[in-house]
Amino acid sequence: MRGLFRFGIIAAILGGAFIGAVASWPIGKEETLGMLQGDPYRGAYLARSGGCIACHTNVDAGTPALAGGAPLETPFGTFVPPNITADPIGGIGGWTMDQFAVALRQGVSPDGQAYYPAFPYEFYAAFSDQDIADLWAAMQTVPPAGQAAAPHDLGFPFNQRWSLKLWRAAFLQPVTDLSPVMGKSDAWNRGQELVNGAAHCAACHTGRNLLGGLKPSEQFLGNDALPGGNTAPSITATDLAAGGWNEAAITYALRTGLMPDGDVFGGSMAEAVRDGTSFLDEADRQAIAAYLMDGKGPAAQQPADNGMAGMAHEGMTMN
Template identity: 40%
Template structure:
């Protein structure tokens, strides 16, 4: 009887060890190889600047309270309060010690597309790599080149404040298995180049769905409600539905949407407010053709 019990315990331990090893193997951080990022050539800094504003990098990574040109110093430190805890955005200025000045393109690219940090650790999806994974390698190369031209900051952001079990990064491998992929969120019928561009901007670097789409209990986007509105991550109220079925914007034309993104004025001459005001100021740096492409895509997505 004792021997049987011992064998049972040893078998149980073996199953746990093998299962744990299997889980780690499946969910371990998976970075693209250095060779993937080779031969991209010198970055196009003009395009990198456009990608920078599309992605709204200053909205999260500028020092809280900074204004004007000071916002281009990506010192980090903004506190993002979520149901999973408080995240503090990192310094992504070109500073070699406090920022990303010592990073390689491969390290930057893997953070953007795979959510893997330079030490090989999972990054938390408060950084919207689940959207950035759809970005082209060229845009990432250009963005990295542009960020390296910006001012350095020695600021060191505080660590995240996350309760157990959300402070266990290994669990993020399971989250990625469920939610990290580069598939398009919606299938468009016979899209022309303008629609394709709009889809890329919205679903990729613009990461519009990160705020405008509701999330499930694990923090993943509910794709069947793509862009249909969600609770406001910054406080009370809701982020609006921006699909063609929305009560708020269904009557807006493509021109109305493009003009709103460029000027901040609605068709009724109201002004943009809340967290969208910062987004609009970023998008206003884009060429009119990109704003029109975004508008075309928003009019083409399915009603919810």
């Protein structure tokens, strides 16, 4: 009995030391954008294409724009998208643009804490400094909302934020390269940039493991376990074609929410159209359609060099 007690003490000490070591493990790296000037008009477009408004505005509750989104019910608990207005207390008005860049591209808060992957920062890792500056400039034009969003409501052990560092080490797959692909059209390459980056389509349309990590082998094959009991269908080129979709139908649906069979989008996709894709340029909606209906081709070809012209670079988002 004494031996078991002694073992328990040793285990507790070792466990505490492990937690302490992980908790003190630094993540994220400093970013410096300098005095880069942002274009708020382009930033607003980026916010629409990236789903910022859909996620961080609770339309049903009548909250101000970007003052906090509707709660997301998941097997891990309830996540509440925060207030990202420029209010210094309730929102992110006390941040610097450099801290904003770290949060958006690395998923790390100004105090060095990891964000939960309900915030799809891994898809924003390839955003340029100018993208960040433009989005930051746009955020400054939104009226500040002083009321902070409600905190997440998570059960143990998911409420132990230090454990996210282990999650990141095991599952984080940042999208860092959205370079144009040789042999593909400008529209396809623009679609690749939007689908795999700003619009983060895989966040909903790809299966996840029991701990919430994306399954690369199931990219775009759909997900039956979205927050709130929602589902997302497969959007591979083969399955889309089998369901009666073509480029024209996708382009139209991204503007109106109307599907080829006459039904309309529901759930989170309806919100994505209402607050996001319906505001995009028609050329960008067509680009998304061109990419999805072609997929990645037999294999991703070698990226073009930096001198390849013809890309309209207006891509972008934050939970």
